[in-house]
Amino acid sequence: MNAHASETRRSSHPHSLPHRFHDLRAGPCRPGGALPRKDCGIQAGPARPGSESPSCRGVVQRWLTAVILTIGPVWLSTHLEGYGLCGEKTRVPNVVFILTDDQRWDYMSCAGHPFLKTPNMDRIAREGARFTNMFVTTSLCSPSRASLLSGLYAHAHSVVNNFTDYPNRLPNFPRQLKAAGYETAYIGKWHMNENSDEPRPGFDYWASHKGQAQYYDTPFNINGRREVLKGYYTHRVTDLAVDWIKRPHAGPFLLMLGHKAPHTPVVPEPKYAHVYDQINICYPASAFDLEGKPDWIRPRLTTWHGIYGPLWDFRPRFPDTSAAGVKEFAAFVRAYAAVIKSVDDGLGRILRTLEETGQLDNTLVIFLADNGFFLGEHGMMDKRAMHEESIRVPLVVRYPPRIRPGTVVDRMVLNIDLAPSILDICRAEPLSGIHGRSWKRLVAGDPSGWRTSWFYEYNYEKQFPYTPNVRGVRTDDWKYVHYPHGDGGPDRHKAELYNLKSDPKELKNLIADPASAAKLAELKTELARLMQQCGAWTDRMPIDEGVKDVLPEKSIR
Numbered sequence: 056m057n058a059h060a061s062e063t064r065r066s067s068h069p070h071s072l073p074h075r076f077h078d079l080r081a082g083p084c085r086p087g088g089a090l091p092r093k094d095c096g097i098q099a100g101p102a103r104p105g106s107e108s109p110s111c112r113g114v115v116q117r118w119l120t121a122v123i124l125t126i127g128p129v130w131l132s133t134h135l136e137g138y139g140l141c142g143e144k145t146r147v148p149n150v151v152f153i154l155t156d157d158q159r160w161d162y163m164s165c166a167g168h169p170f171l172k173t174p175n176m177d178r179i180a181r182e183g184a185r186f187t188n189m190f191v192t193t194s195l196c197s198p199s200r201a202s203l204l205s206g207l208y209a210h211a212h213s214v215v216n217n218f219t220d221y222p223n224r225l226p227n228f229p230r231q232l233k234a235a236g237y238e239t240a241y242i243g244k245w246h247m248n249e250n251s252d253e254p255r256p257g258f259d260y261w262a263s264h265k266g267q268a269q270y271y272d273t274p275f276n277i278n279g280r281r282e283v284l285k286g287y288y289t290h291r292v293t294d295l296a297v298d299w300i301k302r303p304h305a306g307p308f309l310l311m312l313g314h315k316a317p318h319t320p321v322v323p324e325p326k327y328a329h330v331y332d333q334i335n336i337c338y339p340a341s342a343f344d345l346e347g348k349p350d351w352i353r354p355r356l357t358t359w360h361g362i363y364g365p366l367w368d369f370r371p372r373f374p375d376t377s378a379a380g381v382k383e384f385a386a387f388v389r390a391y392a393a394v395i396k397s398v399d400d401g402l403g404r405i406l407r408t409l410e411e412t413g414q415l416d417n418t419l420v421i422f423l424a425d426n427g428f429f430l431g432e433h434g435m436m437d438k439r440a441m442h443e444e445s446i447r448v449p450l451v452v453r454y455p456p457r458i459r460p461g462t463v464v465d466r467m468v469l470n471i472d473l474a475p476s477i478l479d480i481c482r483a484e485p486l487s488g489i490h491g492r493s494w495k496r497l498v499a500g501d502p503s504g505w506r507t508s509w510f511y512e513y514n515y516e517k518q519f520p521y522t523p524n525v526r527g528v529r530t531d532d533w534k535y536v537h538y539p540h541g542d543g544g545p546d547r548h549k550a551e552l553y554n555l556k557s558d559p560k561e562l563k564n565l566i567a568d569p570a571s572a573a574k575l576a577e578l579k580t581e582l583a584r585l586m587q588q589c590g591a592w593t594d595r596m597p598i599d600e601g602v603k604d605v606l607p608e609k610s611i612r
C-alpha cells in the first residue's frame with residue numbers, strides 16, 4: 056500500500072462509537088463537573104498528533120500533568136475513563152481475535168519452548184501481555200469456542216460436545232460489538248455443528264466451512280458462495296484476513312480468525328516439513344509413572360488417545376508398546392510444532408498489515424487456543440481430561456493504550472473471561488448473567504478481588520470413548536478431580552488430588568494421603584459451592600460407558 060492510501064485509511068477510520076453509545080457515557084467529566092467534556096484532551100485510546108483541542112491547554116493541562124506524574128499511567132487508564140475524562144469522540148479499539156485449535160500453552164517460544172520459535176506470538180507478549188495461567192473450563196473444541204463467545208460454562212450454553220451448534224438465541228460478544236457499531240467478520244474454522252457452513256448471525260462477513268476441514272484445498276462458504284480455497288489452510292485464511300483488514304472500514308471492526316492448526320491430523324507445509332528432523336524427542340517421563348493414578352488411564356494407553364495408539368496415522372501399525380515406537384511419536388510432535396510455525400508466520404502478516412494500515416496500536420490483538428493438548432503426559436494424547444497440559448492454553452494480548460509492554464499476568468484466567476473482557480475494553484454493552492469476568496483491571500495491574508478457584512466440567516462422549524465424565528476444582532496451588540459415573544451413584548474411578556505448588560507435573564496423586572485429607576474436604580466443598588454458584592447443580596451428564604479400544608468414525612477425526 057502506498058503512503059497516500061495508508062493516510063486515507065487512517066483518516067477515514069475515526070474509531071468512534073455511534074452517538075447513541077456516547078450517551079451511555081455522558082455526565083460530568085469529574086466529580087463537580089468542572090471540566091467540560093468537550094475540552095478534555097485525554098482520550099481512552101492512544102493520543103494522536105494534533106488531536107488535542109487548544110482550549111485544553113492552561114489550567115486543565117497543568118492539572119492533568121500533575122495527576123499523571125503523581126498517580127501514574129496505569130491508574131489513569133483504568134480510572135479516569137470512569138469519570139468521563141474523555142474526548143468528544145472516545146476511541147474504541149478494533150479487535151483482532153486469532154484462535155488456534157488444540158495449541159497447548161507451552162508451544163510458544165515466549166512460554167519457554169525448547170525448540171519451537173514463534174517470533175510473532177513472542178512479539179505480542181513482548182509488546183503486550185502474556186497470561187501464564189489461562190485455562191479452559193472444558194477442554195474440547197466446540198464447548199470451549201461457545202464459552203469464548205458467550206462467557207458461559209458449557210452446561211449453560213448447551214454446546215457440551217463437538218456436534219452442537221452455537222444456539223441462535225444466545226447472545227455473544229461479536230453480536231454485542233455489532234450492536235455497538237462494529238463491523239464484524241468471521242474467517243476460518245468455526246467448528247460448532249459439523250454439518251453446516253452457513254453464515255452465522257452476528258457477522259457482516261463470513262468465510263468458513265463444515266467441520267474440521269483439511270490442511271489443503273478446503274471448500275469454504277464465503278458469504279453464501281461456495282469455493283475451494285486451493286493451497287495450505289493456514290495461509291489461505293490469513294490471505295482472507297489480510298484482505299479484509301485492508302478494506303475500507305467506516306468504524307471499528309472485529310475480525311475473528313479461526314485456524315485449523317495445530318489440530319490433528321497435522322500436516323506441515325513443505326517449508327517446515329523437516330525443520331525439526333534433527334530434534335531428539337522422547338516420551339515424557341510421566342507416561343511411565345502411573346502409580347496411584349486412576350484405573351481408566353491404563354486402558355487408554357493403546358487407544359486413539361493413548362501414546363501407543365495410531366497417533367492420527369503417524370503410526371500405521373498399532374498399538375505399539377515397544378521402545379522403537381517412540382520414533383512415530385517423535386515424528387508426530389515435530390509435525391505438531393511445525394504447523395504452529397506456519398500459524399506464527401500468518402500472525403506476522405496480520406500484524407504487519409495492521410501496522411501498514413496505521414491501525415496496530417488502536418487494535419486489541421488477542422491470540423489464544425480453544426484447548427490444550429497432551430503430548431504423552433500420563434500416557435495420554437489429545438485433550439478432555441483435567442490435567443494441566445489439556446486445560447492450559449496460550450493467551451497473549453496487545454493493546455498499548457491499556458496494556459504495558461512486557462506485562463505478565465499470573466492469576467488464573469478462563470476462556471469464559473474473554474467475552475466480558477473484550478466488551479469491557481471496547482466499552483460495549485456487557486453480556487448479562489454470564490459466568491466469566493473482565494480482566495481489564497487485572498491486566499492493568501490491579502488483581503484485587505480476582506478469583507482464587509474455578510471448576511472444570513467435561514462430559515463423556517460416546518464418539519470418543521477414552522475419557523470419563525470429569526468434574527474438578529483448581530486453585531492457585533491445588534487441584535481435585537473426580538470422575539462421576541453419571542447415574543448419581545458413587546464414583547467408580549479413583550479421584551485425583553495434586554499439590555501443584557510442590558508437584559506441578561501432577562505426578563503424585565494425594566487422594567489417599569491422610570495428611571491431605573483436610574485439603575481434600577475443603578476442595579470438595581469448594582467444588583460444590585462453585586458448581587451451585589454457576590447453576591451446574593443438579594449436575595447432569597451422560598452415563599460413563601468406559602474406555603473402549605475402538606477407533607472413532609473417520610468423518611469426525
Ligand SMILES: [Ca+2]
Pocket residue numbers: 156157195196197425426
Ligand atoms: Ca480444539
